[in-house]
Amino acid sequence: MGDKTVVRSVDGGGHGLGGRRLGALVTGVAGERPGYRALAQGVRTLLLDGRIALHTRLPAEREFAASLGVSRATVTAAYDLLRESGYARSRRGAGTWTELPEGARPTVVATPAAGEDVIDLAVAAPGFLEDELSAAYTAAAPDVARHAVTNGYHPYGLPELRAQIADRYTRRGLPTMPEQILVTTGAQQAVSLTLTLLGRPGDRILVENPSYANALSVIRQLGMRTAPVPVTEDGWDVELIGATLRQSAPRLAYLIPDFQNPTGRLMPSEQRRQIIAAARATGTWLVIDETIADIALDGVSEPPFASLAPPGGGEQIVTVGSLSKGHWSGLRVGWVRAGTRLITELTALRVTADMSGSVLDQLVAGRLLDREESILRGRIPVLRERRDRLAEALGREFPDWRWQVPPGGLSLWVDLGRPIASALGRAALRHGVRIEGGSRFGADPGTFEHRLRVPYVQPVDVAEEAVRRIAASIDDAVGGLGGAGEEPGRPHWVA
Numbered sequence: 001m002g003d004k005t006v007v008r009s010v011d012g013g014g015h016g017l018g019g020r021r022l023g024a025l026v027t028g029v030a031g032e033r034p035g036y037r038a039l040a041q042g043v044r045t046l047l048l049d050g051r052i053a054l055h056t057r058l059p060a061e062r063e064f065a066a067s068l069g070v071s072r073a074t075v076t077a078a079y080d081l082l083r084e085s086g087y088a089r090s091r092r093g094a095g096t097w098t099e100l101p102e103g104a105r106p107t108v109v110a111t112p113a114a115g116e117d118v119i120d121l122a123v124a125a126p127g128f129l130e131d132e133l134s135a136a137y138t139a140a141a142p143d144v145a146r147h148a149v150t151n152g153y154h155p156y157g158l159p160e161l162r163a164q165i166a167d168r169y170t171r172r173g174l175p176t177m178p179e180q181i182l183v184t185t186g187a188q189q190a191v192s193l194t195l196t197l198l199g200r201p202g203d204r205i206l207v208e209n210p211s212y213a214n215a216l217s218v219i220r221q222l223g224m225r226t227a228p229v230p231v232t233e234d235g236w237d238v239e240l241i242g243a244t245l246r247q248s249a250p251r252l253a254y255l256i257p258d259f260q261n262p263t264g265r266l267m268p269s270e271q272r273r274q275i276i277a278a279a280r281a282t283g284t285w286l287v288i289d290e291t292i293a294d295i296a297l298d299g300v301s302e303p304p305f306a307s308l309a310p311p312g313g314g315e316q317i318v319t320v321g322s323l324s325k326g327h328w329s330g331l332r333v334g335w336v337r338a339g340t341r342l343i344t345e346l347t348a349l350r351v352t353a354d355m356s357g358s359v360l361d362q363l364v365a366g367r368l369l370d371r372e373e374s375i376l377r378g379r380i381p382v383l384r385e386r387r388d389r390l391a392e393a394l395g396r397e398f399p400d401w402r403w404q405v406p407p408g409g410l411s412l413w414v415d416l417g418r419p420i421a422s423a424l425g426r427a428a429l430r431h432g433v434r435i436e437g438g439s440r441f442g443a444d445p446g447t448f449e450h451r452l453r454v455p456y457v458q459p460v461d462v463a464e465e466a467v468r469r470i471a472a473s474i475d476d477a478v479g480g481l482g483g484a485g486e487e488p489g490r491p492h493w494v495a
Contacts, residue, residue, distance in 0.1 A: 034068070036077035043078070044087050047098050047447065048419060051230040053209070054444030058088065058096045100446040119466040121435040123495045124261065124410040124455035125329040126383065132368075132375055133328060140363040147363070153356045155347050157183025157335070161362045164369045165321070165335050174307035179340045182347055185357050187291045187322035187334035192218045193346050193353075194318050194336060195252065198285050199224050204250035206241070210413075210441035210448055212261045212289065213494045215254055224252075228443035233404055235265045242278040252285045257305055258293035262441050262453040263413045264406020272308050279316070280309075286317045291334075294326035294376060297384045298407040306337070315339060323365055325410060326376060329495065333357065333365040383410070383456065386463065390456040393467040398474075411455040413438075419449035420477050427476035431469040436494045 034042060046052040058064070061079065065072040079096055082088035086101025156162065162178040169176035184190040191214075199205060201223030207216065209228035219226060227248045229241050245253070255275070257267035279286050288305040306317040322334035336346055368375065391405055391412065402415040416424070421437025428435050438451025456463065 034070070034074075036074045036081065039068070039070075039074065039078035040081040040085075040087075043082060043098070044085075047087060047100075048449055051209075051232060052098055053228045054098055054100065054447065056098045057094075058098065060095065100444075117432050118429070119433045119458065119462055119469070121433060121455055121458070121466055123329075124453070124457060125324055125495055126379070126410070126457040127328070129375070129378065132371070132378075133364075136364045136367040136371075139367045140360070143363045143366075144360060147359050152359050154183075154359070154362075155351050155356050156343070157181065157357060158359065158362045158366070161333075161366045161369075164366055165337070168369065168372075169304060169319075169337060172304055172307070174304040174337075176337060177340070180337055180343060182336045182338075182343045182350070183357055183362060184334045184336060184350065185354060186324060186329075186332040187289065187320050188214055188218075189350075189353070190320040190322070190334045190336045191215050191254075191287070191289065193349055194287050194320065194338075195219065195222060195224070195254070197342075197346055197349050198287075198318075199252055203252065204248050206244055206248070206250045206253035206255075206284070207443050208236075208255060208260065209443040210262055210438060210451070211254070211443060212256060213436075213440040215289070216441070216443060219254070226443045231260055231263050231265055236267055236271055238271045238274045241275055245278045245282045245284055249282055250284055252287060253279060254287045254289065255305075256289045256292070258290050258302060259295055259406060259409030261289075261292060261409065262411055262438075264404070264409040264411065266302065266407050269302060269308060272302075272305055276305075276309050276313060276317070280313055284316070287320065288317060289320045291320065291322045292325050292409050293321070295380070295383065295410060296408040297380060297387060301408070318342065323368065326372075326379070327365075327368050331361055331365060331368075333361050386456040386458070386460055387412070389460045390454065390463045390467070393464045394454065397467050397471040410457055411453050414452045414454055416450050416452055421449050421452050424452065424470070424474065424477035427473035428470050430476065431473040433466045433469045433473070435466075435470070440494055 043052070043058070047054070058079070059067070061072050061075045065075045068075070079088060079090075083090060083096075087099060088096050089099045090096045159178065161183055162181040165181045165183070166176040166178045182190075182193075184193065195205070195215075195218055199222055203224050204227050205219055205224045206227045206229060207219065208231045210231065216226075227244050227250050229244055230237065244250070253275075255267075257272060259266055276286070286305075290304065293301050293304075304319060306314045306319055309317060317338075319337040320334065321337065323331055324334065336343065338346070387405065391403070394401060394403075394412070394414065400417055402417070403412045406412070422439060425435055425437045436453055438448030438453065439446060441451075441453065442448045458466065
């Protein structure tokens with residue numbers, strides 16, 4: 001098989017990897033001509049880092065040995081070691097598949113009770129500037145009186161807010177009519193409505209790995225089958241995305257090209273064009289989440305993804321946006337931008353859930369959009385300083401941890417160097433910090449156990465205190481590996 005070949009599995013589950021492609025990946029982490037232990041460790045590393053999907057068929061021993069330039073006995077011994085340690089399984093006539101050992105599934109971190117002295121780093125959303133928010137509510141007060149004489153139901157969203165959002169897209173290079181906008185109760189509802197309308201149980205959906213935890217939860221609840229493609233320190237492998245689109249023919253693809261959550265990567269324009277062309281050729285709907293697109297800390301934001309489509313080529317691109325990250329998550333206002341027919345169908349589905357969004361929230365959102373440029377000018381330097389100061393604090397306390405400083409977004413994607421993220425989350429909670437390990441963001445549960453998403457949304461002094469508490473909990477985390485799971489009876493969530 002070619003280097004970028006991806007094939008359907010014989011049982012309809014995961015995919016298989018060609019020997020050349022896996023060989024290139026393994027030598028990148030295990031070195032040239034690895035021994036069998038290094039080879040097995042390389043496959044484990046790739047699996048836990050999401051660069052090989054769970055339930056992926058590994059190459060035949062002879063093919064893999066030829067691609068690596070090692071003996072077949074070396075590959076046989078490596079596969080045996082993977083099976084013994086629970087990272088692979090074999091079935092006669094079907095090959096060898098990646099797996100996770102029992103007990104490697106992620107545990108979740110409980111939400112602390114109200115009033116506890118806990119610093120929350122599980123939510124990547126900043127607080128708002130008090131004066132700006134108060135001014136927006138004050139300015140919206142006369143509009144509330146005007147709407148009070150109506151029934152208050154606007155399933156599509158307030159007409160004036162739809163027009164503002166459409167104008168916002170037009171100014172950014174994507175001509176848009178108000179009829180192409182549906183105002184939703186936050187971006188999460190926008191994603192959920194879109195995937196529910198366009199997908200069916202059993203449908204394939206291409207997703208980044210890692211990706212936004214709540215979107216992955218929706219996908220699992222809908223019974224869709226993920227076709228994960230990795231997002232690494234180098235960004236997206238567009239050739240692999242194209243191969244996955246051609247050979248898996250997913251009905252949908254969910255992508256976060258702008259300061260990807262959780263990695264913070266920014267997709268270049270040329271890669272966006274290539275993905276648009278590949279998805280158009282396979283008839284795949286592109287669901288583009290631009291919730292964090294405004295948080296450009298170094299440089300400027302990219303134009304809207306759909307603006308790069310050729311004339312007539314954007315019919316199957318659905319764009320999701322929100323005011324939660326750039327403004328305030330307490331203001332539950334998001335939107336979908338799509339063709340007018342799809343907007344009508346989404347609205348018909350939406351009214352079965354909540355009829356209409358809050359008029360007051362939408363009026364306030366309109367006032368914030370009036371001053372969006374000024375608000376972001378004040379917010380971006382604050383977030384940039386918080387990012388840089390958090391990175392400094394982590395570097396002092398944890399010199400062995402690694403990360404890339406992202407050009408935007410709201411969090412660092414930290415490599416802990418060992419698979420202790422869930423244990424560290426439990427230990428940190430006991431020391432007063434709520435933080436989520438990388439497993440919550442993996443398309444395959446149990447992966448990214450060596451990763452931690454660390455948002456930089458808290459004030460500098462609070463974030464530095466959080467880092468000190470995490471440092472105080474590290475010994476408990478290492479000593480508690482394999483210990484008790486999350487506290488029972490407590491809800492959990494991440495944003």
